[in-house]
Amino acid sequence: MIQSSIIPVHVLTGFLGSGKTTLLNRALDAGFGPETAVIVNEFGDVGLDQLFLQTRSEETIVLKSGCVCCTVRTDLVSTLLSLAGRRGGLPHPFRRIIVETSGISDPLPILQTLRSDFNLLTRFRVGAVVCTVDASQCGEIQIARESVAQITAADVIVVTKQNIAGGLASHAVRQRLAVLNPLADVISPEGKGLIDWIYRHETMPDDAARAGYLDALSFAPAPTHNVRSVVIRTTAPASWSRFAIWLTRLVAVHGDRILRVKGVLFDAERGVWLGVHGVRRFFYPPVHLALDRDPACGSCLVFITEGLDPARIEASYRRLVGTEA
Amino acid sequence: MYLMCGLCGALGQGPSWEQEGIAGGEARWRLRRQAAAVATELTSLLASKRITVGANPDFGLIVSFPTGGTDIVKDLAEFWHLLQRRGVGIPDPLDGP
Numbered sequence: 001m002i003q004s005s006i007i008p009v010h011v012l013t014g015f016l017g018s019g020k021t022t023l024l025n026r027a028l029d030a031g032f033g034p035e036t037a038v039i040v041n042e043f044g045d046v047g048l049d050q051l052f053l054q055t056r057s058e059e060t061i062v063l064k065s066g067c068v069c070c071t072v073r074t075d076l077v078s079t080l081l082s083l084a085g086r087r088g089g090l091p092h093p094f095r096r097i098i099v100e101t102s103g104i105s106d107p108l109p110i111l112q113t114l115r116s117d118f119n120l121l122t123r124f125r126v127g128a129v130v131c132t133v134d135a136s137q138c139g140e141i142q143i144a145r146e147s148v149a150q151i152t153a154a155d156v157i158v159v160t161k162q163n164i165a166g167g168l169a170s171h172a173v174r175q176r177l178a179v180l181n182p183l184a185d186v187i188s189p190e191g192k193g194l195i196d197w198i199y200r201h202e203t204m205p206d207d208a209a210r211a212g213y214l215d216a217l218s219f220a221p222a223p224t225h226n227v228r229s230v231v232i233r234t235t236a237p238a239s240w241s242r243f244a245i246w247l248t249r250l251v252a253v254h255g256d257r258i259l260r261v262k263g264v265l266f267d268a269e270r271g272v273w274l275g276v277h278g279v280r281r282f283f284y285p286p287v288h289l290a291l292d293r294d295p296a297c298g299s300c301l302v303f304i305t306e307g308l309d310p311a312r313i314e315a316s317y318r319r320l321v322g323t324e325a
Numbered sequence: 326m327y328l329m330c331g332l333c334g335a336l337g338q339g340p341s342w343e344q345e346g347i348a349g350g351e352a353r354w355r356l357r358r359q360a361a362a363v364a365t366e367l368t369s370l371l372a373s374k375r376i377t378v379g380a381n382p383d384f385g386l387i388v389s390f391p392t393g394g395t396d397i398v399k400d401l402a403e404f405w406h407l408l409q410r411r412g413v414g415i416p417d418p419l420d421g422p
Contacts, residue, residue, distance in 0.1 A: 239362070245363060249405060249415060252405030252415055315419075316418045
């Protein structure tokens with residue numbers, strides 16, 4: 001559902017040299033430009049990315065002197081509020097904001113900032129996390145801790161430089177991504193794929209697709225990089241209060257090792273499906289999903305963990321939350 | 326579209342309770358009932374630490390410590406953070422029975 005007065009803020013992340021700016025340029029050229037404001041963050045003292053951003057956006061702002069996920073969060077808040085204030089006076093008011101992070105940024109603090117600052121809450125909402133992955137450097141995924149944080153936080157992953165990597169390497173990267181983050185869509189940068197994905201994400205009655213791709217999660221990915229996942233299939237929680245306490249307590253104690261949570265659960269009391277979505281200690285507001293049909297997976301929760309046996313989470317859920325018969 | 330409140334897991338109307346509040350007497354009644362259920366569950370969970378939790382949907386959770394101190398938090402995330410800040414160990418939900 002589009003909330004026209006609430007501006008979605010999408011986060012474009014990806015490791016150094018993975019093609020974030022190129023992808024952004026392409027999206028702006030392909031139609032995003034007039035209705036998109038861009039915030040670019042650079043880590044170095046001398047900002048260069050904006051020189052490469054051949055922008056078609058009327059509003060492009062560069063945050064320098066630090067990483068947006070830590071030292072310049074205050075700048076991000078003030079920049080967003082300034083953009084919101086100027087929006088009404090623009091000939092073509094933007095409909096979305098894209099924050100391009102530095103290559104070593106963790107996107108999570110940005111999401112937390114958007115949800116925790118009261119002034120932002122009334123003007124902005126968290127959009128999608130888009131992550132670029134360089135197919136020709138796929139081995140680096142194993143090395144860079146930042147890459148794992150970026151990939152596991154993503155809603156959509158764009159695999160870049162496949163022409164350099166070749167078909168086999170690109171296929172291997174996609175297989176690796178399916179293990180690291182089976183919840184994300186994986187697309188190619190060519191054409192209008194990303195634009196179409198963003199439009200769909202912005203306009204779809206909240207995340208009906210969530211149930212769709214959970215339907216597809218019938219596999220058990222092999223552990224890699226100490227990252228593992230589990231799908232807890234269940235019926236409705238016996239008590240929503242107990243479920244909320246369990247989930248928030250679990251995240252409070254083990255949030256650093258729970259990379260991602262996503263799921264759909266049936267609320268038997270009200271007869272509706274509820275969507276749950278979190279990235280480490282950051283949780284999106286759970287929503288009742290407008291679904292045409294019950295998801296084939298039934299009620300299920302997906303956990304992606306690092307250094308934590310997800311089977312323990314499943315056992316804990318069944319022990320402490322319980323299910324209705 | 327409905328959302329689950331970060332306080333208690335109760336569901337209310339509107340894109341966000343923080344942004345639009347809840348609508349209707351039934352939603353408020355439901356919020357109060359579920360907030361009370363959360364407080365009861367938390368008090369039971371932390372009984373060994375002699376921490377008691379009350380619920381006030383207008384303010385959040387009212388947390389009373391055995392030393393006499395009282396704090397108010399607006400949701401469950403803040404509640405766990407408060408315990409960590411006060412040095413109270415949070416019972417690990419992954420530990421067996």
